[in-house]
Amino acid sequence: MSEWHLARGYRFAGTVSGLRKEPDRRDLAVIISDTPAAAAGVFTQNRVCAAPVQVSRERLPRADARAVVVCSGNANACTGEQGLADARRMTDLVAGELGCPSEQVLVASTGVIGRPLPMPVLEAGIPRATREAAAGRDALSNAAHAVLTTDTGIKIATRQHSGFTVTGFAKGAAMIGPNMATMLGFVMTDAAVAPTDLHRILKTAAEQSFNCISVEGHTSTNDTVFLLANGSGPPLAGQDLDAFALEVRHVCVELARKIIIDAEGAEHLITIDVDGCRTDAEAKQIAKTIAESALVKTAVFGADPNWGRVVSAAGYSGVTFDEKDLSLWMGDLPLYRAGTPLPFDAAAASGYLKHNREVHFKLRFTLGTGRCTFYTSDLTYEYVKLNADYTT
Amino acid sequence: MSEWHLARGYRFAGTVSGLRKEPDRRDLAVIISDTPAAAAGVFTQNRVCAAPVQVSRERLPRADARAVVVCSGNANACTGEQGLADARRMTDLVAGELGCPSEQVLVASTGVIGRPLPMPVLEAGIPRATREAAAGRDALSNAAHAVLTTDTGIKIATRQHSGFTVTGFAKGAAMIGPNMATMLGFVMTDAAVAPTDLHRILKTAAEQSFNCISVEGHTSTNDTVFLLANGSGPPLAGQDLDAFALEVRHVCVELARKIIIDAEGAEHLITIDVDGCRTDAEAKQIAKTIAESALVKTAVFGADPNWGRVVSAAGYSGVTFDEKDLSLWMGDLPLYRAGTPLPFDAAAASGYLKHNREVHFKLRFTLGTGRCTFYTSDLTYEYVKLNADYTT
Structure with missing residues (x-):
């Protein structure tokens, strides 16, 4: 400024x-x-x-x-x-x-x-x-x-x-x-x-x-x-x-x-980019479901490159797709391509989450041109602490 | 047994x-x-x-x-x-x-x-x-x-x-x-x-x-x-x-x-009873939304009788209702009647959450006979810890 x-x-x-x-x-x-x-x-x-x-x-x-x-x-x-x-x-x-x-x-x-x-x-x-x-x-x-x-x-x-x-x-x-x-x-x-x-x-x-x-x-x-x-x-x-x-x-x-x-207790800004969906609304529905998964958010907090949680959250978003329609990257690292897991360096992937304040998941579908960028925070001890405090 | x-x-x-x-x-x-x-x-x-x-x-x-x-x-x-x-x-x-x-x-x-x-x-x-x-x-x-x-x-x-x-x-x-x-x-x-x-x-x-x-x-x-x-x-x-x-x-x-x-890190079994809805499905939709609110779950963990979180979760469940259709109890304690907050003993309400392993929220609507009983756990430090652990 x-x-x-x-x-x-x-x-x-x-x-x-x-x-x-x-x-x-x-x-x-x-x-x-x-x-x-x-x-x-x-x-x-x-x-x-x-x-x-x-x-x-x-x-x-x-x-x-x-x-x-x-x-x-x-x-x-x-x-x-x-x-x-x-x-x-x-x-x-x-x-x-x-x-x-x-x-x-x-x-x-x-x-x-x-x-x-x-x-x-x-x-x-x-x-x-x-x-x-x-x-x-x-x-x-x-x-x-x-x-x-x-x-x-x-x-x-x-x-x-x-x-x-x-x-x-x-x-x-x-x-x-x-x-x-x-x-x-x-x-x-x-x-x-x-x-x-x-x-x-x-x-x-x-x-x-x-x-x-x-x-x-x-x-x-x-x-x-x-x-x-x-x-x-x-x-x-x-x-x-x-x-x-x-x-x-x-x-x-x-x-x-x-x-x-500045979200409560947040240690990461997580950006979720979804593209290739039938509509922007479907892309948003998938991105929002991932953004609100406690398991995705705790994995990022713990620097755990546990990408199965991202894919499975997409799967219960309510949007219809087949696994072969989906590929996933974390940062620049490809993890899942057209429904098949890719070998990856787990230590490097964990390091990416550990050493970056802003981290990025990209999901690409093969269904159309719909897209969405969604932001969320990680789920930390501090979040639980702040929200469990007595008001009484 | x-x-x-x-x-x-x-x-x-x-x-x-x-x-x-x-x-x-x-x-x-x-x-x-x-x-x-x-x-x-x-x-x-x-x-x-x-x-x-x-x-x-x-x-x-x-x-x-x-x-x-x-x-x-x-x-x-x-x-x-x-x-x-x-x-x-x-x-x-x-x-x-x-x-x-x-x-x-x-x-x-x-x-x-x-x-x-x-x-x-x-x-x-x-x-x-x-x-x-x-x-x-x-x-x-x-x-x-x-x-x-x-x-x-x-x-x-x-x-x-x-x-x-x-x-x-x-x-x-x-x-x-x-x-x-x-x-x-x-x-x-x-x-x-x-x-x-x-x-x-x-x-x-x-x-x-x-x-x-x-x-x-x-x-x-x-x-x-x-x-x-x-x-x-x-x-x-x-x-x-x-x-x-x-x-x-x-x-x-x-x-x-x-x-x-036995849910991970759980210290409470939370039962959410919803009745008086148009259909069982609508009652379930409301109960599930409350059960999955991180804010409701952290409040129970912290023994915080923060009932506004329960009512507001019902409000974003996607089910149509007016505030005057809804009354809320925690255990036997009435907290909200037909859209109006009731005075209550906050220390006693906190004690109810603190001293019971199993706690109970009851929401009664005036829209019909649909009902659902839903179970969830609280959100604790231990849950975050267990799910942030490295797999790498």
């Missing part, structure tokens, strides 16, 4: 409201667009979705979003009617400061499931955070801190292209945390883009980034990604819109990879 | 052939029926299935099975054409001793995936084991030992009912082992039952037992359950056949529970 560009026309705050046990921990973020912004969102597919997801979903896409408010430490999920009222109240508090209707404010939360929000804390904290919001990198960094749960660091990505900038930040993947829910992403641009284009572009970008990562396959109740376009920069159409879509995808992939690199 | 009955007309062997590294470890089992037996089998649904699965599947159901041969330590999976020839050769070696066609012999394997079988070892070992097979408990126990991989003990269940006996043994669940594949089950009866009835009864029993357990959700390449009925006892029809079906199910459920109790 030596050339560090920031989308124009946004202010940020990340403050300590007192939602969390740690006294100095930032837990409340506000993003304000100086002018009404086109806005789109993508959300968890979980049937049990958090109150802020329900509130934000019914407000999007729209042409005139003014702000986003986010709290961490409490997911406001499985909280019934009270939770919905509390999520709406969070947006009222921002809207009151900005002098706009509540519908122009979006909301997200992350943290413990099943506990009511401590509203007195937020009644005091949200107006203050809204007033403190400022432009610039430091304020963005504060906001990026305030949405974290078990993440070990902030996740920011930014790209500039012919007059517009796309800046995003995110927090930890899927349900990776002890008692925490939620992958959240916030992407801002100063380009002018219509809400329907924005929604289409975000949906495609999320499908190829945030929807291609998994820590343990547990879809959270709170997953949310917002994309705001406030038109401080140029209006986009035609090829410029395609270039914009590409930059949004780059930002989303970079944030998604950062989420996996 | 104080009253310990054994199905009549079967002989067993469990010998040390030298397939495994440990010098005195039994690794080769043979089951012989004194008379031709009706036989049925159920197998893994994995598209990548082992050679012995392919060979046995094409031979079943049948009316005249004479024997089963099983090796442990090598799964004979992902081994191409050579693997198929080797699996057939294993049955030839038994058939040669018994003087019967090879088609009357079934075969199963469990162990490392992707390595050719060491056939010279089996060429010597199988005829010897076949000749050594004997009736009685000690021989059964030897056979039950010879099929184990990372199991810590043998798993036998037996039931007697008005003149007939059903005796079964099994080995470890799903792909629970370091580099091991396979859940295997062998159920013998002395009743006389037609092959088509036998197949139907086994399919139903397996669906409600072995298909309702999961360690980490990794469907192996080698899963196999055989049911043999040699007619040393009475022929069964009508109500007797129903009684037989029930006893087969009891034996299968008992074996399935034993597999989970």
Whole structure:
């Protein structure tokens, strides 16, 4: 990030409201667009979705979003009617400061499931955070801190292209945390883009980034990604819109990879490339099944080149294929060709897993041109430790 | 097992052939029926299935099975054409001793995936084991030992009912082992039952037992359950056949529970009861999704009454429901009623998980009468350790 560009026309705050046990921990973020912004969102597919997801979903896409408010430490999920009222109240508090209707404010939360929000804390904290919001990198960094749960660091990505900038930040993947829910992403641009284009572009970008990562396959109740376009920069159409879509995808992939690199207890970033399938969807189904196999993930942790686990995971993915349709590589090492095991140097293969932080499995099928790249982490003692901790 | 009955007309062997590294470890089992037996089998649904699965599947159901041969330590999976020839050769070696066609012999394997079988070892070992097979408990126990991989003990269940006996043994669940594949089950009866009835009864029993357990959700390449009925006892029809079906199910459920109790690294047997769904299949889909959530399994390991993980897993199971359709209990403790969290004593709830080896989650929906009981284990440091071990 030596050339560090920031989308124009946004202010940020990340403050300590007192939602969390740690006294100095930032837990409340506000993003304000100086002018009404086109806005789109993508959300968890979980049937049990958090109150802020329900509130934000019914407000999007729209042409005139003014702000986003986010709290961490409490997911406001499985909280019934009270939770919905509390999520709406969070947006009222921002809207009151900005002098706009509540519908122009979006909301997200992350943290413990099943506990009511401590509203007195937020009644005091949200107006203050809204007033403190400022432009610039430091304020963005504060906001990026305030949405974290078990993440070990902030996740920011930014790209500039012919007059517009796309800046995003995110927090930890899927349900990776002890008692925490939620992958959240916030992407801002100063380009002018219509809400329907924005929604289409975000949906495609999320499908190829945030929807291609998994820590343990547990879809959270709170997953949310917002994309705001406030038109401080140029209006986009035609090829410029395609270039914009590409930059949004780059930002989303970079944030998604950062989420996996910082997954709980992770010692490896595992990239699974599947190609030669009938469709992209089938390739993704295979890649996701491998990515979520505890046996594949423990083998990588242990530097065990136990490739039978990868092939057998592909086999139970639900996609129809014959063994002779499949070849497998780990890094550059061919392990399995058209259904037949290949002799290989087990010590070298183990060394590949042991000495690389980023490792790569490639599966090639002979069924078509469908493909997918999927990212996951290994399953370590530390993951079990973090997730077995008492909340009581 | 104080009253310990054994199905009549079967002989067993469990010998040390030298397939495994440990010098005195039994690794080769043979089951012989004194008379031709009706036989049925159920197998893994994995598209990548082992050679012995392919060979046995094409031979079943049948009316005249004479024997089963099983090796442990090598799964004979992902081994191409050579693997198929080797699996057939294993049955030839038994058939040669018994003087019967090879088609009357079934075969199963469990162990490392992707390595050719060491056939010279089996060429010597199988005829010897076949000749050594004997009736009685000690021989059964030897056979039950010879099929184990990372199991810590043998798993036998037996039931007697008005003149007939059903005796079964099994080995470890799903792909629970370091580099091991396979859940295997062998159920013998002395009743006389037609092959088509036998197949139907086994399919139903397996669906409600072995298909309702999961360690980490990794469907192996080698899963196999055989049911043999040699007619040393009475022929069964009508109500007797129903009684037989029930006893087969009891034996299968008992074996399935034993597999989970002995799952790698397990400290808890977790029972998940789901009822009130539209169909049994939907109830099973919800129960299985919860059972395979790493976050649910680590929470139980850590005695963390983190019920939001259970509800959110139900939410991403793919079954459509609203939160108000769902209530949840842990043991006798109500946690969530019709979509609203209930206040509960967190210390008592944690104590329930901490002090019970067997724990219970109950989910009740208001959508119909579909139900399922599913069993799983917790996710522990030991599980990660065992599965991260080097094979190299």
